[in-house]
Amino acid sequence: MKFNGFEEALLLLQNLSGSEQKKILEGIKAHQPDLAEKLEKSLITIEDLIYLTPHQLAEFIRDIDLAELGYALRSASEDLRKHLFQLMTTNLQKEVEETLLGGPVSLSKVDECRNRIMNIVRHKVNKGLLVLDPSSDKIV
Numbered sequence: 175m176k177f178n179g180f181e182e183a184l185l186l187l188q189n190l191s192g193s194e195q196k197k198i199l200e201g202i203k204a205h206q207p208d209l210a211e212k213l214e215k216s217l218i219t220i221e222d223l224i225y226l227t228p229h230q231l232a233e234f235i236r237d238i239d240l241a242e243l244g245y246a247l248r249s250a251s252e253d254l255r256k257h258l259f260q261l262m263t264t265n266l267q268k269e270v271e272e273t274l275l276g277g278p279v280s281l282s283k284v285d286e287c288r289n290r291i292m293n294i295v296r297h298k299v300n301k302g303l304l305v306l307d308p309s310s311d312k313i314v
Contacts, residue, residue, distance in 0.1 A: 184216050191289060192219075192285065220254070220291065221250065225306045225308050227261075231262070234304060240266065241272075241273045244276070245288070246292075247270065249284050249288060
């Protein structure tokens with residue numbers, strides 16, 4: 175069995191919340207800045223959803239809870255929100271916005287929803303159903 179320390183570290187980081195990832199990467203950066211930078215660039219984050227095409231968004235939405243997407247987008251950039259809403263039908267937008275713009279929720283709830291969404295994203299990326307690389311010319 176072959177062991178790849180970088181890949182294992184990346185896998186562990188991807189299963190943590192954003193705040194936990196940040197803490198660990200800061201610790202790594204203090205001792206090995208090059209490794210921390212390489213890990214940061216390799217992580218799939220919610221912001222990578224900006225590279226979804228309309229077809230990929232349709233594939234993605236089939237397997238997620240739209241309310242959870244709304245909660246997850248609370249911690250996302252305005253650019254990402256605008257991009258996703260441009261790709262969605264009006265009905266989907268309304269459903270996501272209900273949660274996104276709803277009453278206050280705890281940060282742990284937002285992190286929990288983002289982690290569930292990102293687990294689905296990583297699964298689809300690993301199966302080749304989503305391509306989140308801005309320089310990719312692969313058509314899905």
